[in-house]
Amino acid sequence: MKNDQILSQITEFCRQSDMAETTFGRRVVNDGKLVHRLREGKRITIDTLDRIQAYIAASTGALPPPRGLDVPPEKRDPRGNFRFFENRQKYLLFVHTCSEKRVIAERVALELSSLHPRPPALRVFDAGVGDGTVLARVMRSMHGRFPHMPFYIAGKELSLEDVRLTLDKVPDRLFEHPATVVVLTNMHYAEAPWLTPASPTAAAGMLWHEVALRGASSGEFETQIAELGPFLEQNWRANISPKSGMPIYERPVALVVYREDHRFLLDSIIPRAGRTEANFDLVIASQPYRAKSSVNFRAKRIIAPLARSLRAGGRLIGIHSHGHDPGLEIIQSVWPGENPFAVSRHELLRAVKYELGSAGRDLNFNAYADNRSIFRYDMEALPNEVTGSIGTSTAFAAWNAAVYVAQIEDDRLTEMTENSRTLDATREVLRKHNGLWFYDESYVISRRRD
Structure with a gap:
């Protein structure tokens, strides 16, 4: 939950309860500057968030919200869904x-x-x-x-x-x-x-x-x-x-x-x-x-x-x-x-x-x-394969690697199948960088x- 969502809950509760925000902070976590710090973008711990929501729920007679993230169903069309x-x-x-x-x-x-x-x-x-x-x-x-x-x-x-x-x-x-x-x-x-x-x-x-x-x-x-x-x-x-x-x-x-x-x-x-x-x-x-x-x-x-x-x-x-x-x-x-x-x-x-x-x-x-998290891997090719006149097989291998890593769905690729712009764009990038590489984190x- 982001700060603006937490602040919205606290503000609405204080307005309905006619309570000062400093009082709210002192009663919940013994910190009168809690709301002020949230407005400055400071982070709070999971325990603090739980205490905030539990206090609001107890004061209003409602049940505290269940723990955990809300994950809407990711309904996907099997025909266009990219699956490794x-x-x-x-x-x-x-x-x-x-x-x-x-x-x-x-x-x-x-x-x-x-x-x-x-x-x-x-x-x-x-x-x-x-x-x-x-x-x-x-x-x-x-x-x-x-x-x-x-x-x-x-x-x-x-x-x-x-x-x-x-x-x-x-x-x-x-x-x-x-x-x-x-x-x-x-x-x-x-x-x-x-x-x-x-x-x-x-x-x-x-x-x-x-x-x-x-x-x-x-x-x-x-x-x-x-x-x-x-x-x-x-x-x-x-x-x-x-x-x-x-x-x-x-x-x-x-x-x-x-x-x-x-x-x-x-x-x-x-x-x-x-x-x-x-x-x-x-x-x-x-x-x-x-x-x-x-x-x-x-x-x-x-x-x-x-x-x-x-x-x-x-x-x-x-x-x-x-x-x-x-x-x-x-x-x-x-x-x-x-x-x-x-x-x-x-x-x-x-x-x-x-x-x-x-x-x-x-x-x-x-x-x-x-510098510790991100690392690089390369498309492995001979130096003369990615400079000058780049062959179709090399360009296709690079194009395939790019669309596979980006997980481009088949229905979108079909639209580009007969378009030579895809391999031309790939060759331009290969020449510009003298090769092709990707970053993982x-x-x-x-x-x-x-």
């Missing part, structure tokens, strides 16, 4: 021509030095595994720093194709670090860390599938994981919600994978139905929401539930596109004024803090300075240690 996992061609071209996955994994790996794991395992949750590239790279870094510590790795992913790509990377990780439990689920953000559906109906139909891999080589593991194909096709399905137009799981699934020869060591780590926990040391939230989603939606539906899943000393690193880069310049040359990156990390963290309320008292919200939410 349904833009396979754009996605695959983007990840093979740009360095974002590698750079994000390097940024996440910096958080490992701040972790303080507790027995029986180092627990990591990836809130949107994608094709598993970032998670696999982070697991390599984890093995380098904690070579003898058991790992519990959980990830959320709705896309069947991305689950397959992620599982392709699991054999090598289990070969290098045998004491690892990998869990993949298709559940919502508020459910996945706990592997517990919110709906009793969904919980009753939840499917647990445990795979103990035999053998001791990555080739043997790969063969057994490949045999999961029919199971995934039959159960890892998504529907479109009639209320929101967004994809939702048809049936909640938890897939648990580990090495048979390490079952005894991992027994207390392997999750089982009715016996699960969150308590993560590290939560990775890399691009977990649409660029155009509201700040309240991001805070209430995604980041706040993930922050609740942290154990003492745990850290959540969030990453999303920042804009202000040559990629956005391409977009704005075609669609003037377009800016899908309107929500900053500062605004998001304020909303998350408000949503959590008293549950966030032992959390630190770190937006950091720009990061933030960290950490729970204080006991």
Whole structure:
């Protein structure tokens, strides 16, 4: 809630109660200058806001407003709605021509030095595994720093194709670090860390599938994981919600994978139905929401539930596109004024803090300075490919990267398909900057240690 909204409530209450604003401040928080500071734009804590609203409610005989952010339904037309996992061609071209996955994994790996794991395992949750590239790279870094510590790795992913790509990377990780439990689920953000559906109906139909891999080589593991194909096709399905137009799981699934020869060591780590926990040391939230989603939606539906899943000393690193880069310049040359990156990390963290309320008292919200938060990744091309006469393939790869990062919907792209201005504008930006790059920004939410 913003200052002008709080002030409006206080002013109206004081007018109806014939009470001076200084008196109101003294009675609520023992501070006669409370209202004056609000008018100067000063911030107040969540506790102070709760006390203000509780005092007004008690004095007027009304119920205090419920805690939490108001999130209007984001009704979207499935035909025009941009969804990462349904833009396979754009996605695959983007990840093979740009360095974002590698750079994000390097940024996440910096958080490992701040972790303080507790027995029986180092627990990591990836809130949107994608094709598993970032998670696999982070697991390599984890093995380098904690070579003898058991790992519990959980990830959320709705896309069947991305689950397959992620599982392709699991054999090598289990070969290098045998004491690892990998869990993949298709559940919502508020459910996945706990592997517990919110709906009793969904919980009753939840499917647990445990795979103990035999053998001791990555080739043997790969063969057994490949045999999961029919199971995934039959159960890892998504529907479109009639209320929101967004994809939702048809049936909640938890897939648990580990090495048979390490079952005894991992027994207390392997999750089982009715016996699960969150308590993560590290939560990775890399691009977990649409660029155009509201700040309240991001805070209430995604980041706040993930922050609740942290154990003492745990850290959540969030990453999303920042804009202000040559990629956005391409977009704005075609669609003037377009800016899908309107929500900053500062605004998001304020909303998350408000949503959590008293549950966030032992959390630190770190937006950091720009030189630490913002990082760059590039479209990888040879120097002579982005200067002089730029070929169609290079221009198309740059255009694809720009529209993918900006999450331009297919129906808008269709209008520009036969317009040569798109590639001409792309070439102009490539020549101007001698290349193409993008900016992401990061933030960290950490729970204080006991």
